[in-house]
Amino acid sequence: xxxxxxxxxxxxxxxxxxxxxxxxxxxxxxxxxxxxxxxxxxxxxxxxxxxxxxxxxxxxxxxxxxxxxxxxxxxxxxxxxxxxxxxxxxxxxxxxxxxxxxxxxxxxxxxxxxxxxxxxxxxxxxxxxxxxxxxxxxxxxxxxxxxxxxxxxxxxxxxxxxxxxxxxxxxxxxxxxxxxxxxxxxxxxxxxxxxxxxxxxxxxxxxxxxxxxxxxxxxxxxxxxxxxxxxxxxxxxxxxxxxxxxxxxxxxxxxxxxxxxxxxxxxxxxxxxxxxxxxxxxxxxxxxxxxxxxxxxxxxxxxxxxxxxxxxxxxxxxxxxxxxxxxxxxxxxxxxxxxxxxxxxxxxxxxxxxxxxxxxxxxxxxxxxxxxxxxxxxxxxxxxxxxxxxxxxxxxxxxxxxxxxxxxxxxxxxxxxxxxxxxxxxxxxxxxxxxxxxxxxxxxxxxxxxxxxxxxxxxxxxxxxxxxxxxxxxxxxxxxxxxxx
Ligand code: ADP
Numbered sequence: 001x002x003x004x005x006x007x008x009x010x011x012x013x014x015x016x017x018x019x020x021x022x023x024x025x026x027x028x029x030x031x032x033x034x035x036x037x038x039x040x041x042x043x044x045x046x047x048x049x050x051x052x053x054x055x056x057x058x059x060x061x062x063x064x065x066x067x068x069x070x071x072x073x074x075x076x077x078x079x080x081x082x083x084x085x086x087x088x089x090x091x092x093x094x095x096x097x098x099x100x101x102x103x104x105x106x107x108x109x110x111x112x113x114x115x116x117x118x119x120x121x122x123x124x125x126x127x128x129x130x131x132x133x134x135x136x137x138x139x140x141x142x143x144x145x146x147x148x149x150x151x152x153x154x155x156x157x158x159x160x161x162x163x164x165x166x167x168x169x170x171x172x173x174x175x176x177x178x179x180x181x182x183x184x185x186x187x188x189x190x191x192x193x194x195x196x197x198x199x200x201x202x203x204x205x206x207x208x209x210x211x212x213x214x215x216x217x218x219x220x221x222x223x224x225x226x227x228x229x230x231x232x233x234x235x236x237x238x239x240x241x242x243x244x245x246x247x248x249x250x251x252x253x254x255x256x257x258x259x260x261x262x263x264x265x266x267x268x269x270x271x272x273x274x275x276x277x278x279x280x281x282x283x284x285x286x287x288x289x290x291x292x293x294x295x296x297x298x299x300x301x302x303x304x305x306x307x308x309x310x311x312x313x314x315x316x317x318x319x320x321x322x323x324x325x326x327x328x329x330x331x332x333x334x335x336x337x338x339x340x341x342x343x344x345x346x347x348x349x350x351x352x353x354x355x356x357x358x359x360x361x362x363x364x365x366x367x368x369x370x371x372x373x374x375x376x377x378x379x380x381x382x383x384x385x386x387x388x389x390x391x392x393x394x395x396x397x398x399x400x401x402x403x404x405x406x407x408x409x410x411x412x413x414x415x416x417x418x419x420x421x422x423x424x425x426x427x428x429x430x431x432x433x434x435x436x437x438x439x440x441x442x443x444x445x446x447x448x449x450x451x452x453x454x455x456x457x458x459x460x461x462x463x464x465x466x467x468x469x470x471x472x473x474x475x476x477x478x479x480x481x482x483x484x485x
């Protein structure tokens with residue numbers, strides 16, 4: 001097997017900087033790919049948290065990029081991850097969320113900031129660092145998506161390019177006046193280039209120029225080629241249909257392992273599910289819920305945004321309360337939704353509990369203690385929380401969209417009888433259908449042996465990166481072959 005060198009380019013990476021599933025994937029994939037003979041270096045922006053987290057930092061390249069201010073490329077490592085860091089203090093020396101100012105709005109220069117990331121990736125792709133000249137440049141989401149465009153317009157011999165769409169809803173659209181400043185040639189501003197409805201479309205540019213496009217589940221790969229889920233890019237994506245594939249995300253099964261998890265009250269495994277009870281009790285305590293062993297407890301771990309469909313869950317509050325269920329929600333995001341949830345929790349103390357903010361240890365405790373985990377997304381490229389739920393014996397209740405459709409097997413008579421059932425699915429995504437799935441799951445919950453079987457089916461599902469990483473390795477080999485051939 002010939003070894004392949006991959007430059008991965010992304011705006012976040014677990015465990016250093018994370019706002020969502022993107023970081024999990026970018027952090028886990030390079031490690032899983034090692035077994036496939038793929039050597040990955042990941043280029044990320046030099047936010048303060050990144051610079052502080054790295055060991056063995058050294059300067060490997062310096063260049064005056066187009067925005068003034070000193071710009072250096074550093075190389076370092078964080079655990080098993082090998083990183084390139086774009087050290088540009090005028091763009092990235094800002095603490096907190098990578099995209100938002102302390103007022104909660106996008107940084108006004110986000111176009112420049114992430115064009116700089118792509119421009120540096122372009123430099124590395126073209127051989128700026130002699131010790132690491134990649135065969136493949138793999139860009140993730142809009143923040144890195146200008147990279148294939150820069151490489152293309154360089155007119156030079158270039159590595160193969162792959163773009164992964166983690167969420168088509170975030171497209172990175174900026175005024176066309178930026179074109180000159182970010183060093184793209186005037187001829188790039190056409191509908192076959194980087195132009196997107198009169199602006200510069202970063203994601204659009206990547207979709208136009210990457211040799212291959214991947215997204216994070218087969219169903220989402222199909223959905224985004226339609227007009228409804230294509231979000232303005234469906235036509236372009238349909239035109240590139242033969243270059244698009246869906247590869248499911250995995251999760252880091254050493255971080256998400258109920259047998260060794262340091263964040264939970266009682267560790268357990270598939271043979272010892274009774275030990276989950278102590279986690280359920282801990283969860284009820286942390287969310288000020290009544291200490292009832294037998295109450296059906298449903299959990300949520302989510303960004304609070306329209307995408308995630310939690311407004312539909314709260315429309316179903318009467319069902320949850322009438323049926324004597326409990327709800328524990330951990331989330332952050334949309335302020336209006338947060339207020340609505342807070343009021344519901346206050347009005348129904350002991351039955352509905354909510355914690356707002358980003359809390360990784362608490363997310364682990366929810367997975368370990370909740371009976372079911374609800375993910376009622378309107379669209380969901382892959383979704384990671386349902387994968388963690390499967391691993392932790394929390395039965396997922398999910399909408400039939402994107403990766404949720406691909407990773408959960410709905411419990412019905414046939415799938416229960418054949419030992420396939422792992423959760424409950426509903427669709428189309430409406431409050432009524434969600435209510436129906438919740439009621440259906442509650443009925444099965446009362447039948448303990450069947451419920452236990454669904455839990456153990458889920459825990460036996462392979463949610464690791466192993467098989468998924470080999471799909472990326474195959475893709476890299478294919479694209480490398482194309483370039484060499
Ligand atoms: P998205 O990337 O759209 O937010 P995913 O399901 O793909 O959704 O990934 C979300 C990741 O972030 C999961 O690892 C989940 O556990 C985590 N997460 C989401 N919200 C929170 C929160 N409030 N606290 C802790 N972890 C969270």
